[in-house]
Amino acid sequence: MRIGILTGGGDCPGLNAVIRGIVKSAPDDVEILGIMHGWKGLVDLEYITLTDDDVEGIHIIGGTILGTSRTNPFKSEEMSQKLEENVKKIGLDAVIAIGGDDTLSVAAKLSSMGYNVVGVPKTIDNDVSNTDFTFGYHTAVNVGADAIDRLHSTAKSHGRVIFVELMGREAGWITIEAGLAAGAHLILIPEYPMTIDEIVNYVKERMENKGYMIVAVAEGFKPTELENVVGDKSEIDAFGHIRLGGIAHYMAEIIKERTGYDTRSVVLGHLLRGGTPTAFDRILGTRYGVHAMKLVLDKDFGRMVALKGNEIISIPLEYAIATKKYVPFDYYKLAQIFFG
Amino acid sequence: MRIGILTGGGDCPGLNAVIRGIVKSAPDDVEILGIMHGWKGLVDLEYITLTDDDVEGIHIIGGTILGTSRTNPFKSEEMSQKLEENVKKIGLDAVIAIGGDDTLSVAAKLSSMGYNVVGVPKTIDNDVSNTDFTFGYHTAVNVGADAIDRLHSTAKSHGRVIFVELMGREAGWITIEAGLAAGAHLILIPEYPMTIDEIVNYVKERMENKGYMIVAVAEGFKPTELENVVGDKSEIDAFGHIRLGGIAHYMAEIIKERTGYDTRSVVLGHLLRGGTPTAFDRILGTRYGVHAMKLVLDKDFGRMVALKGNEIISIPLEYAIATKKYVPFDYYKLAQIFFG
């Protein structure tokens, strides 16, 4: 038996734990091919064989040893043909695809075409509704909380308002949890817009009472009246997100102008997705990998692994690209208790 | 309204997040008294008032600002009488008790006597069956995994077998998850005893193939034939656990004797329960605290907060001291995949 595994989309701490979990739990007579750079490797026929020795200790390393790309082979007739040819050429009995919406939608399509495919969900944003948690998310929250912890002392020493920008274009999970964990004094996420006036009021109250402030803001947050405020529309991208310098920079500027307080901005960006995974993410990735291999051995194809409570289960692959999981209002209200 | 809160039993990262969650979510007309040193503080009438300012930033600090003890007031008529008197004397409308089996059994008893009590479960060992996770556990696993990460390089450089001992007298959760996360080559937990011969075989195979080895062992693990091996019975305590020097030390000695390999032992002990909580534990503690306050305000007494999936729920307090949650065989089999 010959199985191909690949990782697609943005990288995420825990991908290597999934890979190791798959390889280590494969029986001796199963050969594992690591397809390089996501679906692209099946188009270009670039792959390596993976043995137990190749994956020794990789679960503590961030990123993915297989590389990744955002290539969607169904975007061109030529590529998809190449892919189908290659799957036959190297005799793949099954493919395990680890990735987000885009990667798994290709997997679902291949599955519907009759190929043996198993999916492993990956999103650092934790915004998939069919699984309690995705790996990489806890690491991102921990790194974010750790960074905010560090910013408290400098904000306090100088009496400043620091806006710290975290990932989350549409769902604010990383921002709200890192902000909650590290005691940010205001949390701004895409799900719950706020007017600049409201923000100004929060800033004034906190600064008058305590003299310094940390605001956690998701990259996708947009103040309600943004369009009226920003003159040059070219600074807002197709999603309505702020472009140049990021939302943290923008908020720091406008709040300084409106309140007179000394403001600063910090953008965490790629720091959140790099580096060694937390124990939780290593374990979750490992369990996902082992379960994906089990699905293959059980010939339970067209399915995706998921976490429910403490159990690893599987669900149909076509559910993978289901509704997004946004921060619910109850959770936001919980965070609000600690504002100010 | 006047509410007393207390922390009992062994300390745990996240206790202060619970305290802050309670205080910050209390309405302005609710006064919070922090009872010192667990139930002991209600016997000796030692307490402080807690305001928002008192709990600013404490959620990132390990331990408990209220101190803790293992005092069980129902162990003596005098103490329990004193306690009842004091609850009336200071006019407590409700008590929120944060603690493990012992602390919550007192809470359950008080509740059954008609007092208004709410419980928050605490066990660093994560061995409570009525909640998916308890706070402090993730921190302990992370610190344990981090320590094992550090031991790999020194074990490898010297070609040694290192036995690292983690907490877990009856349930092996911390040991199995830290060991799994950090790639221990053998994991020994109380739930799944092993003969010394089996351990010797694992050690020989790993050392012949790879030349170094990390064995994670829970403090409560006992090799099957322990009684025949240890001459002096005084070294085994009432639970059948090894006493002097700990099980890691004992295993290191006997494996050296049996295999000739260079062995060492490291006992993580109190390192696992100290220090700043992970983001996950800070959030879980915070959510527990907020929900406990909500139960009080809703006059939903005699209940304990719990985590199910991503939701905070509540269950009757008398369930708190329910069956222990041991490592199930399926989970142990998962870990076995990575032995060797």
Add this chain to the structure above:
Amino acid sequence: MRIGILTGGGDCPGLNAVIRGIVKSAPDDVEILGIMHGWKGLVDLEYITLTDDDVEGIHIIGGTILGTSRTNPFKSEEMSQKLEENVKKIGLDAVIAIGGDDTLSVAAKLSSMGYNVVGVPKTIDNDVSNTDFTFGYHTAVNVGADAIDRLHSTAKSHGRVIFVELMGREAGWITIEAGLAAGAHLILIPEYPMTIDEIVNYVKERMENKGYMIVAVAEGFKPTELENVVGDKSEIDAFGHIRLGGIAHYMAEIIKERTGYDTRSVVLGHLLRGGTPTAFDRILGTRYGVHAMKLVLDKDFGRMVALKGNEIISIPLEYAIATKKYVPFDYYKLAQIFFG
């Protein structure tokens, strides 16, 4: 005896260790006043008394419990008069000033006017020539190296060039040492300009051979031909530094344009100066504080503490604002060995 202590300029991990060192080593009959917000606190007469209890455990906290500002009282007659009045009013027998060039130049001036002043040098950039190391610097290098460590895996997984920007407007110490420690593949610092062509060559060679790259760049680095490249001069500030978005952002844009490789930028900014100090910085701060107190007790005024090898010594305060310590060519050549 009554001594005032103050912290001025940008904050830095280790300031609180200095404060604790001073307070704990003061004899019982010496009263310590903590002047708030640097020299500003002596103008506005804002201060607190500091006892042993006030400084318990503060050495592990970043920033400064006394707050800081950049106020120079000698910039206005009124302020300097106020300051002199206040020094008499509260009867200060001596002042210990902890700060950088600006703060210590005020200290030197006061000393020359006959006041009893002792200085403690502070610069996170480590660019003072009269001391081997300043506290805070090691912490900044460690945080920077840790961040770069994290970026390796994501750069590698995506085949990207990541530009990471670190502090250093005129001296590149933090950038070169964090880059060297974390294996950056190119290090760009103000002392050693490079043409964009040279940078392009480094990028092409590394990308062709290894497929990913980390470039550490100091905020004050300027490519040689900058003026010809940047059309809009308003983007360059008075020092000739890039303004909008920072140099990392600028380099990422231009290198992408010139090489076609996928580039990203990360700005570490305030993360480097926040948070708990490393053990080295806690100890250095502590030793500085104790020695500064000793100078006061010995009535050895007009001097500044400094580190030479493993010894804490003192030098005349007027030397404090001496020549900057730049990265010497030999050290840069050492770093060059690891480029590519």
Add this chain to the structure above:
Amino acid sequence: MRIGILTGGGDCPGLNAVIRGIVKSAPDDVEILGIMHGWKGLVDLEYITLTDDDVEGIHIIGGTILGTSRTNPFKSEEMSQKLEENVKKIGLDAVIAIGGDDTLSVAAKLSSMGYNVVGVPKTIDNDVSNTDFTFGYHTAVNVGADAIDRLHSTAKSHGRVIFVELMGREAGWITIEAGLAAGAHLILIPEYPMTIDEIVNYVKERMENKGYMIVAVAEGFKPTELENVVGDKSEIDAFGHIRLGGIAHYMAEIIKERTGYDTRSVVLGHLLRGGTPTAFDRILGTRYGVHAMKLVLDKDFGRMVALKGNEIISIPLEYAIATKKYVPFDYYKLAQIFFG
């Protein structure tokens, strides 16, 4: 030209940085052989070739990729003969030996016999008098301080005295600096013995005033009246050090007996020498490696690299095994300021 490099004695964070520094700074026409397991590899003729690719990124990994041993080839005629034969057989033009007293005494002997040898000093204890710092030491102090930081909260919550044992058989550097950095309330090192009565007094005073206490104790510390206290002499080893359970365990027992306070002990042991080096140690190792290679290229044999202030220098190899660097009384007095 063909150069052999080897690492001997106990492992230490930073060894791999030295190896990488040597390999990366070697000119293209110099071949580097990595001798395995210290001098043993020259006796058994076990070695690998080392290229730039082999050392990519290893400087962030603890331990040594070459393995290590304590083999002294001059302990037997047969081994030393074998070693000399092998040096000729593989045509080594020079050997760079990285190690402590034992490893470098072999190097010095070989040098005196006319072989081309360069030494790099290694001791995690920082007790070599001819260099300001050795690599690995800062990492050990940081890990130790971090562990003590963690213990504060648990000691405080329970009102305990925790004895934490750190490395240092004869010199107390790691213990005094980790203790100083992390605010231990008493520091016990081999250089400055104390009677148990004195220790009891410190404990009583601290416990009465503050209610909890951390005592940092070096493994080689011995209370003055030890011999009278310990009945069974077999528990003291040849150096007069406590054997069974370690000094921390012993002190915890006796202080509990003498004061009645609740005591605990934690032994950091191998945790201090494992894991990724701090930025400082990575840089120091790198600079040592580059300078060692330079000495070889300059044919400046029979010398050892060293750090003086901020400069890397070299000194005669026979000085390597010079007088130990103990904690001086002035430094101990500094630490005493913070006792209690």
